[in-house]
Amino acid sequence: MRGRVLIVGGGFSGLLLASMLGDGAVVFEEHERVGRPEHCAGVVSIRTAKLIGIPQSLIEEKFYEMKIFTKGGMLIWRGNPLAVKVDRVGLEDYLYNECLSSGTLVKLKSRVTRVSEDGFILTRDEKVEGEVVVLAEGAKRFFSRKLKMIQFSDDYYGLQARIKADVQVNSIEVYLDRLAEGFFAWLIPLKDRREAIIGLAAKSSAALRLRLLTFKKILEKRGKIRCSDVKYYFGGTVIRGVVGKVASGKVVGIGDCVQMTKPFSGGGLYPSTLAAIIMAEKLKKLINGELDWRSAISQYRTTMSPLIRGLRASYLAFKLVGLRDYLTIKIMAKGARKLGLQDNVLSSIDYDEHFKSMLHSALNPVKVLQYAGTLLMGLI
Ligand SMILES: Cc1cc2nc3c(=O)[nH]c(=O)nc-3n(C[C@H](O)[C@H](O)[C@H](O)COP(=O)(O)OP(=O)(O)OC[C@H]3O[C@@H](n4cnc5c(N)ncnc54)[C@H](O)[C@@H]3O)c2cc1C
Structure with a gap:
């Protein structure tokens, strides 16, 4: 043939x-x-x-915002809509x-x-x-x-669960958490908040399902989801690298x-x-x-x-921003909380072209001041 x-x-x-x-x-x-x-x-x-x-x-589903949680802070990324x-x-x-x-x-x-x-x-x-x-x-x-x-290659193991739950949030939530070292965990509300996808990716595949269930427990404890039940698991290799x-x-x-x-x-x-x-x-x-x-x-x-x-x-x-498990983002999130700028830090970042829009921001003096201020306040 x-x-x-x-x-x-x-x-x-x-x-x-x-x-x-x-x-x-x-x-x-x-x-x-x-x-x-x-x-x-x-x-x-x-x-x-x-x-x-x-x-x-x-x-x-359409999402108008994504919240990124770190240990000491939170950043909000908005769009009209930001993602579907x-x-x-x-x-x-x-x-x-x-x-x-x-x-x-x-x-x-x-x-x-x-x-x-x-x-x-x-x-x-x-x-x-x-x-x-x-x-x-x-x-x-x-x-x-x-x-x-x-x-x-720079591979990560990704595992997700489609869950039935009483979901208490409207936006996509991302957690820079130790459970997902080197990557992050996520919550995506679906079906009028009657279902959701929870997931995480990490450098090591060890006890991935246990970690995902621990993440589910954390979400329950924080009141983000209630009465949750796993419908099924799915996942695969998340690719980074050159x-x-x-x-x-x-x-x-x-x-x-x-x-x-x-x-x-x-x-x-x-x-x-x-x-x-x-x-x-x-x-x-x-x-x-x-x-x-x-x-x-x-x-x-x-x-x-x-x-x-x-x-x-x-x-x-x-690789720079992700150094030491996203230390820069964690510092910025902390600083943004102190300055009340949670809404502003990510405002000029494009969902598809992160890097290009970050470069553009570097040419904007107001943005540069904002970044410098949040970093400084995050360090203090
Ligand atoms: C957990 C997780 C979450 C993700 N979430 C997102 C997201 O929200 N947004 C996003 O943009 N991306 C996301 N991705 C990435 C996205 O899924 C992939 O980038 C995308 O599916 C890549 O498409 P592909 O066609 O290259 O590979 P695939 O979709 O994997 O398709 C490859 C196909 O090739 C077939 N195949 C392989 N070997 C052979 C062979 N020898 N002969 C014949 N057939 C073969 C396979 O069966 C498969 O059907 C996610 C990935 C993972 C793992």
Whole structure:
């Protein structure tokens, strides 16, 4: 069998890309159904939801603020809305149907066992040649590691629980807590506050479920949730780390497998969406015969380079701010509480472009004074 674009992995990135390519693409997905096993919280900005083209029916909740709690303080991040919670399993079902209606072949229960730089892939049943192979295998990163497309990883273990509860808060709450060392824990109210997702990610996988249940107890003790019952658990590897190489021979990477995530939150849907849109534009030209594979990949690399540079710089910034378990944020939250500036510190930070907006803030003297003041007061 021969196809023009072969996509390894029918998760979010693979399906989104394929839905834009039509019958020029074939997707290979190892599972029987797309979207399963569920792993993602599905919180994105309105901008990202629009870029993906998510129908309203898949928006479970809109959030106008996120509260970030530290031991000695709290910061409030507002937006209009700041973020939405998307039905993630439903989103992949939707993208799958979009693929089918645009003529893309999606082969389920079709695990890829080999990928070579010259455009061949192997499954249990067939050897397929493509002009370009897109790796969209997710956090597993088996082939992206083999092809040396990523060098440095910074992984966290994420566990979430969908709970039934009497939820007492309206906003997303984030806790910089020891239970989630190096990362954070979260509470996302859902279904008119009758349900919620609680979750945490941490560097070590030790006793993760016990830690999540302890977090649930803490939330109960603080009166954030009442009468809670776990419906089910889900989760997976949360990816941070430096974005990998864009391509190796005829193989291009997208999404978690090349660590395309926002370093502060591990959120991958925004950068993967931008990459899928850019990649689709170049690969459509390949499919139409306007570009050969070399030019398509080279144009993709050039167009992507500002985004990749931004994500890499963002990772470095995160490493600084995240030093000693987010000490800087903890100091700022304490200072903001003392100065009554809990609402102001994060006001200019963009939900998707943390780093870019932080740089812009650094050019604003009022913001610089605010940051300096909160840091100083936090230290006293
Ligand atoms: C706990 C947690 C919470 C998260 N919350 C958010 C959030 O709120 N917002 C956000 O933006 N991001 C979030 N993320 C990150 C987000 O889920 C990922 O960035 C996103 O799913 C990446 O999409 P992907 O297509 O690259 O990988 P995936 O969605 O993992 O898809 C990879 C697909 O490839 C398939 N596959 C793998 N190997 C093979 C093979 N050999 N052959 C065939 N198929 C194969 C897999 O079965 C899978 O379907 C979260 C992640 C975790 C773990």
